[in-house]
Amino acid sequence: MRLVSLIAVLSAVSAVILPTHIVTASVETREGGWMPIVQQDHWAIMTIIGEAASEPFAGQVAVARVIRNRMQWRYSSDGTVIGTVLRAKQFSMWDDKARLYAANIELDSEEYSVAAAAWYESSLVLDDPWADAVLYHTKSVFPSWRDAATVKKVATVGAHIFYTDQGGGI
Numbered sequence: 001m002r003l004v005s006l007i008a009v010l011s012a013v014s015a016v017i018l019p020t021h022i023v024t025a026s027v028e029t030r031e032g033g034w035m036p037i038v039q040q041d042h043w044a045i046m047t048i049i050g051e052a053a054s055e056p057f058a059g060q061v062a063v064a065r066v067i068r069n070r071m072q073w074r075y076s077s078d079g080t081v082i083g084t085v086l087r088a089k090q091f092s093m094w095d096d097k098a099r100l101y102a103a104n105i106e107l108d109s110e111e112y113s114v115a116a117a118a119w120y121e122s123s124l125v126l127d128d129p130w131a132d133a134v135l136y137h138t139k140s141v142f143p144s145w146r147d148a149a150t151v152k153k154v155a156t157v158g159a160h161i162f163y164t165d166q167g168g169g170i
Contacts (some may be wrong), residue, residue, distance in 0.1 A: 040082065041116075046115075047093060048063050048064050049105055051091060055159060056157070057117075061128075062155065062160065063160070065131060069134050070090075130154055133154055134165050151164070
């Protein structure tokens, strides 16, 4: 990702307060300020925490697998973690206050460790029912895309329902 694009992406989530323990570098902005740079894996782990911290481990792995699938297949994604999880209206935790909680989670917390393990595990798990999922939602919402002809329900894990989509993106 070009530096200018990275700055634009990070600027779009400037409301997120990033603890210094996950900042790996900083770049100077055009305005003379400094923008923190966070490793890709941390963005994925924060997203898993914000989306599925209260879910069983398998549910966190399934959410992580969705992130990886979207990156791999460029499904509503530019192929990067940041370009996947921060894309507008794709991962709801970045649209609400869950982002503040996830961004301030400590690296040595149990939640971070479990989400990090789920992120790692998602790179290995390929035979679970959700292995090809690119979409999910909680049981309490009913997005219109779930009724599309190309969308197929493949698994329910905890409070989330997972889907594949042969249509190539929403």
